[in-house]
Amino acid sequence: MQGQNPVFIPGPTNIPDRLRHAMNMQTLDHRAPDFVDLLTPVRAGLKKVLKTETAEVVTFPGSGTGGWEAAVSNTLSPGDTVLAARYGMFSHRWIELCQRLGLTVQVIETPWGEGAPADRIEEALAADKGHAIKAVLATHNETATGVRSDIAAVRRAMDAAGHPAMLYVDGVSSIASMDFRMDEWGVDLAVTGSQKGFMLYTGMAIVGVSRKALQAMETAACPRAYFDFRDMIGANAKGGYPYTPPLQLLFGLGESLKMLLDEEGLDAVFARHHRMAEGVRRAVAAWGMKLCANRPELCSDTVSAIYVPEGFKSDALVNHAFRTYGMSFGVGLGEMAGRAFRIGHLGSLTPSMALSGIATVEMAMADLNYPITLGAGVAAAQDYYRTTAGVPQQKAA
Known part of the structure; x- marks a missing residue:
């Protein structure tokens, strides 16, 4: 469906x-x-x-x-x-x-x-x-x-x-x-x-x-x-x-x-995006991968661009996730083409929804023999979301 x-x-x-x-x-x-x-x-x-x-x-x-x-x-x-x-x-x-x-x-x-x-x-x-x-x-x-x-x-x-x-x-x-x-x-x-x-x-x-x-x-x-x-x-x-x-x-x-x-209020909107983004970043670290952002203070709260390991093509990962699991992720653009994929975590999303994306792209990586442990990224994000539920989030200005 x-x-x-x-x-x-x-x-x-x-x-x-x-x-x-x-x-x-x-x-x-x-x-x-x-x-x-x-x-x-x-x-x-x-x-x-x-x-x-x-x-x-x-x-x-x-x-x-x-x-x-x-x-x-x-x-x-x-x-x-x-x-x-x-x-x-x-x-x-x-x-x-x-x-x-x-x-x-x-x-x-x-x-x-x-x-x-x-x-x-x-x-x-x-x-x-x-x-x-x-x-x-x-x-x-x-x-x-x-x-x-x-x-x-x-x-x-x-x-x-x-x-x-x-x-x-x-x-x-x-x-x-x-x-x-x-x-x-x-x-x-x-x-x-x-x-x-x-x-x-x-x-x-x-x-x-x-x-x-x-x-x-x-x-x-x-x-x-x-x-x-x-x-x-x-x-x-x-x-x-x-x-x-x-x-x-x-x-x-x-x-x-x-x-x-x-209803939600802007401060809560910003905090929600920060929390979703941080969960994704915890998953990326658990996979042993690197973000394109060179330092933590540069990390976006709306999209994470993630380098794939040497020898892998990011477009193949994105295409496999779509064809096999019916879920869309962002391809690499410009200098990132073929080297990175993107997880958008903005707009109408919650941490629970973000977990579905983390789990799906993780399955796609496992299918393509990425050097990851299946479930590691999901567990890292779950741990963060679970321990920060109801806790006000700090956001960069």
Whole structure:
């Protein structure tokens, strides 16, 4: 029976029945006067998730990549220089997007398994005496390597350099699952999507836009039409949308925000993700394997990327788990292709569900003669989950 197992890819994530039911609705008139009653609380809830009191939040029909393009095209001009570190597939793709939009990208090459190098960012900005660099791009959670970057440290580096560049952050696989502090960290553009921590279908790009970014929007010259912040913000202010909105996703987002903010609470959401992730990390250690994240403080609470032993191919493991046991795990991307697989542990998951993924991938490894002891990873995760049940979890800021 297919479709009954949870997925363990780092997004799209499992969708709770409650949210599927919320999105299972008849067509409504988005030009009707009561559309504002749907849109206004959704926008207010998104600001709470981003932890901002001052930013505008805009939503576009699209994926996180659409959010990237919106952030860049609304606030920069062709020929502008941006500074970006490349330390995984998604930081790489953001760099490529900027180049295709006609920007000059000053790239800081960084080993995969590391996060955004705040010290080197500070050096590059300090050397930019003419302030040619208009923006710094950082990926908060590198989905390809399971690495979380310290965005607060990036902001401190920018301030130490005395540089006026804006800070753009990709939070697609972190926001609504891991703590994100837009105002405190001085983030100017924060990008995420509906299909990860918000536990919905793919199709909604969400962008937080600071006051400084709104000012930059007035002089930015990159072409934009569909993703124009001005059209969206203007229509939202009147309680509408500049074109047909994805109503089903807006209803789903409203229900998701109730679950995250009003019922579970953000602190509990973050603690749950930390606990699930730590159980997976205990299992990896019991298998005698290594995470792609080079140090414990870099470990993501939403996805673990795991090196397979020498002589094994990670794609074969992922394919075997799917074909034999009907369960999906993430393949290795970019430099990790064939060398690592990924266990996504975000969104609508519990430690008990996480155990099913640990047990299944462990069976697949045993089938393929990996040098593991069957049950070792499950036992390690069980021991952690059992002894931490009901215990408040500590989370990195």
